[in-house]
Amino acid sequence: MKIIKTAREMQEFSDSLRREEKEIAFVPTMGYLHEGHLDLMREGKKRGDCLVISIYVNPAQFAPGEDLEKYPRDFERDERLARDVGVDVIFYPSDREIYPDGFQTYVDVEKVSNNLCGLSRPLFFRGVATVCNKLFNIVKPHVTVFGKKDFQQLVVIKRMVADLNMDIEVVGMPTTRESDGLAMSSRNAYLKEVERGSALSLSRSLKLAKELYEEGERRASVIIEKVEKYIGSHPYTKIDYVKICDTETMEDVETLENESVLALAVWVGFPRLIDNYVLGEPLNMM
C-alpha cells in the first residue's frame, strides 16, 4: 500500500494507471475509519483495479466554533484498517498542499445545498464540493463511492459531477449501522455512555416513520411531528431539523408523491448526529 502526500505525485501515479487502462476507484474520507468507510472501500475494491482512498479533515467544511480541532484522528489505525481491506493508495495531504497561500476558488452547488444541513451550516456544502472537486482532479478516478448516510452530500456531489461534466461514476451505498441500529459515524466517538440510548432515538424514529408510511400516511407534517415528538422524549437530545425532502431537488415536500427522504440532524450531548430514510425503501436494521 502506497501513501502519497502531494497532489503532483498522486496525479502522476493515476496517469500511469490510466495509461495501463486500469480502472481507478476512489473513496474520500476524513479518516478515523469505521465499518461504514470500510464497506465503501469494499465496494470500491469490486469496482476498480486500483482502490485509492483519501484521508483529509477538510477545514473548508467546518465553520468557526465547530469541531475542526477536536475532530477525531488516528492515522496509524486508519492505515492498518485500510491495508486490511485491500486499499492500494492512501492520499494523505497536508492543509498547505490542499489550500496553499492565495487559494480563492470555490465550487457552489446552489439549490440542493440550500436546505437541511445547508441551512444550519451555510458554507458546509461549498467546502465539501470544493474539496471533492479538487480530490477528483488529483486522484482522477473512474468511479467514486459515497455513503447514503450523508444523503444530501451525495446529492450535492452527483449534481456537481453532472453539472461540471466530471467524467466520474458516483455510487451511493446504504448506511452501515451498529447492531443496535445507530448509524456509523466518526462523531459517535464523542458520545458518552449515558447518551447512547438517546442516540438510538434517531434510527428508531426512522423505523417509526417507515411504519407510518407503510400504513398509508402521506402527509409529511404528520410524520415529522411524530418523529420530533419521539426524539424529543429522549434526554440529551436537541433537534436541529427533521424534514422530508424530494430526493432530487432537496426541497421540502408536503405530500409524499415523488421519491422523498426523511432527514434528521440532532445534537445528542456534544455531537450533532444525522440519519435519514428514503420513504418506502427497506431499512437495513434489525
Next chain:
Amino acid sequence: MKIIKTAREMQEFSDSLRREEKEIAFVPTMGYLHEGHLDLMREGKKRGDCLVISIYVNPAQFAPGEDLEKYPRDFERDERLARDVGVDVIFYPSDREIYPDGFQTYVDVEKVSNNLCGLSRPLFFRGVATVCNKLFNIVKPHVTVFGKKDFQQLVVIKRMVADLNMDIEVVGMPTTRESDGLAMSSRNAYLKEVERGSALSLSRSLKLAKELYEEGERRASVIIEKVEKYIGSHPYTKIDYVKICDTETMEDVETLENESVLALAVWVGFPRLIDNYVLGEPLNMM
C-alpha cells in the same frame, strides 16, 4: 476535421486520444473567429498532437441587457478558417448540452475576479470560470491557450486551474493587433466607420503609458490620469475603467513596484472594448 456536438462524444474521443498518448491542445472561443483566435490556434497546433477548439457563446457570462443575442455568429466561416489553420476537432455544443434543466453548479474565483471587468460585470467571471471548467472536463486537454487581450480572464483561469488542481498547462499569448494597432476582437464588428479613429485611442493610450513608464514615471495615478485624458479627448468614447493592477492579485497599485498591468475598458459607440499593457514589456505594435 471533426465537428462534435455532445459532451459524451467529445469525452470519448479525448479518452481515445489519451490512450494513444496523444497530447491534446485546446482553444476555447465564442466563434466569429479573427486573426487573434487563429494565432492561439497556431500556438495550440505547435503544442499538441491534436488541436481541439470550442465554439460556444456562453450565456452565463452575459448579463441581462448585454449583447448576448446580438453577439456576432458565423459558423460556416469559422469552420473554413479553423480547417485552414489545421484544427482537428471543433466542439460545437448547444445551450441545452451545456446548461441542461436543473443546472446549478458554479465556480467562483473570488479575489482576482473582483476588480476591473468584475466590477462592471459582476457575474461575468463566474460565467467564464464555470464554462471553462466544464469545457476542460469535456475536452480533457493537456494544454490550453488563451489570449492576453483578455488579461483578467487569463489570470482567473490560471488561478482556477491551480486552485482546483486541474492538470492542464495554461498558456497566455500576446494580443494580436490590426496594422493600425487596434486589438483584434469579435466586437470590433460593431464599430461604425466614424468610430474607428476613436477606437484607436485605446492602443495609442497604451503607447503613451509605455513612454511615461520608460521616462521613469512610477505613480499609477499620474499615468491613469493622462491615459483617461487622452482617451476622453476622442469623440464617441465613454470610459468604463482605466486602472493599474498587480498582475497576480489584480489589486489596484499606487506605485509601480511589482509587475503591473494597465487595463482599460471603454465604450466606443455601441461596443465596449478592452485592451491592456503590462508596464515595462514590449508593446507589439508599429
